Amino acid sequence: MMNIPTSSQPRVVIIGGGFGGLSLAKKLKNKNFQVVLLDKHNYHTFQPLLYQVATGGLESGSIAYPIRKVVQKLDEIYFRLAEVERIDTVNKKVIADIGTIFYDYVVIATGSKTNFFGNEEIKNNSMAMKTIPQSLNIRSLVLENFESALLTNDINEQKALMNFVIVGAGPTGVELAGALAEMKKHVLPKDYPDLDFRKMTINVIQGAGKVLDAMSDKSSKAAEKFLDKLGVNVWLNEIVVGYDGKTVKTKSGKEFQAETVIWTAGVMGAPVEGFDATVIQRGNRIKVNEFNQVEGFTDVFAIGDVATMMTEKTPMGHPMMAQPAIQQGDLLAKNLERLKEKKPLKPFVYNDKGSMATIGRNKAVVDLPKFHFNGFFAWFVWMFVHLMSLIGFRNKLVVFWNWLYNYLMFDRQARLIVRPYKKKNSESFDNNLAK
């Protein structure tokens, strides 16, 4: 039972406390709605920095923010920790694990998840990096592999333990490869003086003909050069078709022996149940009109990664990034008010602020709408923008100090195996679960 009081004001149920859901919730302040926010976690995740949690640069709490702390400042808002099972659009209710709630308006802001394109073998054997627990798993696995590499005299086994294959060279794959390369240069050889770090290899496998293929050619070329400088092997035009836990295989017949494969090659929408297949479009995203209304409804909305708004300018929908989600959330707050007042709705126009990626120390690429640059200044801009985008003063401060420390000391101190990943059945793992 959700225990939400009845209200004289119309009720907006928002599913998901990511960039889109939170921006909408904040903007609904003093707009005379009762807002119910549901999320399966009690925190907001700042996804752009997950790769730093995975590589020991940041603690997980630094990029997570309690959702209840966000909603404290708002009025007539109710947060519930809940997993939504489905939406019943006929009876206008949301069915979750903790009960059922009726809505006047419902907003699906459930984001995206890793897309393995139906390959179960790859899904079962490779690592995804879309959530904090997943990033902590990668951190544990990377460190555990170095511990294991110390224990073997079989050179092939050692090489496989020290070979990191990243599938996909979008911003996530490129940033992760850069961070691993920095660890190889500055941290790991000091931690494991007995290992020969010429055996450590970082392979990025990209299906397209260039890295960062959503960015400008200039930035793409620069990123490739940065990766090369850091000793990362980039494989272009190679499609990964299998990984059995030991060997990565590509369509063209290449093979990589690796104990760690991180899959950043695709994301897809993570919609809730309750819609016809016709509403679910390419990339598992929900088809919405220019007001973010789900096709066929006036009271059901989808925003952010989970929504695809196919206009003339964006035939494939908007990019699955924070900015479209935030901007759609902002506009939807206004449109919900207009809907209540029976005024005509305003169509969404995406304000493309550009995109960026960092590849390591002093290295980043930035695409502004009319200007592309890279190098030290781009890296500085990347840091500033990410720091300012973090929610909360404490998180900004803690991340700032960690970055300053890491930069000056060439260090990454969160290299902690707090929750072992490999030793799932060992006593220490059971201890983690129970006591």
Place this chain on the structure above:
Amino acid sequence: MMNIPTSSQPRVVIIGGGFGGLSLAKKLKNKNFQVVLLDKHNYHTFQPLLYQVATGGLESGSIAYPIRKVVQKLDEIYFRLAEVERIDTVNKKVIADIGTIFYDYVVIATGSKTNFFGNEEIKNNSMAMKTIPQSLNIRSLVLENFESALLTNDINEQKALMNFVIVGAGPTGVELAGALAEMKKHVLPKDYPDLDFRKMTINVIQGAGKVLDAMSDKSSKAAEKFLDKLGVNVWLNEIVVGYDGKTVKTKSGKEFQAETVIWTAGVMGAPVEGFDATVIQRGNRIKVNEFNQVEGFTDVFAIGDVATMMTEKTPMGHPMMAQPAIQQGDLLAKNLERLKEKKPLKPFVYNDKGSMATIGRNKAVVDLPKFHFNGFFAWFVWMFVHLMSLIGFRNKLVVFWNWLYNYLMFDRQARLIVRPYKKKNSESFDNNLAK
């Protein structure tokens, strides 16, 4: 296979990277030993601040320090992530999950674990707080209980969800109770405005006739007054005899309905296998002589919590705290050198620097050997000593900023359920484990 090279220098195997093991390893620098350090975690845990991780005041990474970072600065030291199964003192070898290693000297520094005094029911239903994963479990459970309290209209169930029973009023129990009381005052009512916080109760149940019974009467009285001011119910001379997951029962017949019971009522040594029962003394600790040699051996040592050195001055052994462990580790480094040089060993003399506990904002008690004080200045001393005792500049800095932020903002931002505790079988939990 451990892959430790043979050496012309005698090999010291240290089991455990706690306060004792690390202080010994550091002091063996340039002493012409080959040192092998084994621990089941790749990090050192600063146990005195675990209660702050449990109550959302600090992230876990702030009180953990990578052991490899400590040993980087040392020469001829080998760290291995390993769980020791037993010691074979006849053949002078240590048998671990990753293989076997021969020693010239072996030092058991495996610390202590929670003592449930053989009560399986309490062990299965209550929470312990000796490790980082355990503290994170408590954090998750506390927050999950408030989320659940929102969902019920059964007043008794709600009260049980908001009732926190801490068994044991040593420093850990008292500090945890104080932190929970501060959360009740400053954080939780803002997060859960729909809950009536008069229903939230914190009960500390103590077997002895006073709280902090290892400290002075003055400090004990002051601590009790502080707890009372914070609204914590203290029950003295009450022995908890059972907890079935719903009801705490005491010997005198009292009952407490509580969904959360944290057991801080006892610790016991956590020795390794391989010794006769006669060597294992009261509190499961290994009997050592004044040189920390295990009874009957000249080449097997135990230090810290796991060791009990029964002298005239300390008939029950030294207190199970950081200081005796650190001091014994320091002395043992010197004694190992003397042993190698066939010089007579120096006996251990404990330098009691005093003890302290904090009960909440601006409140602490300090016992110096000849002087006892409490209140604001004591609280300041407590903070300073704990900050300075943390290993590493980054950890000091991050904890300092968090404390300053928490103090000024009356906040505790690490109130994150990163790994759900209750919903063990839900999808989100499985996701945490796998991907």
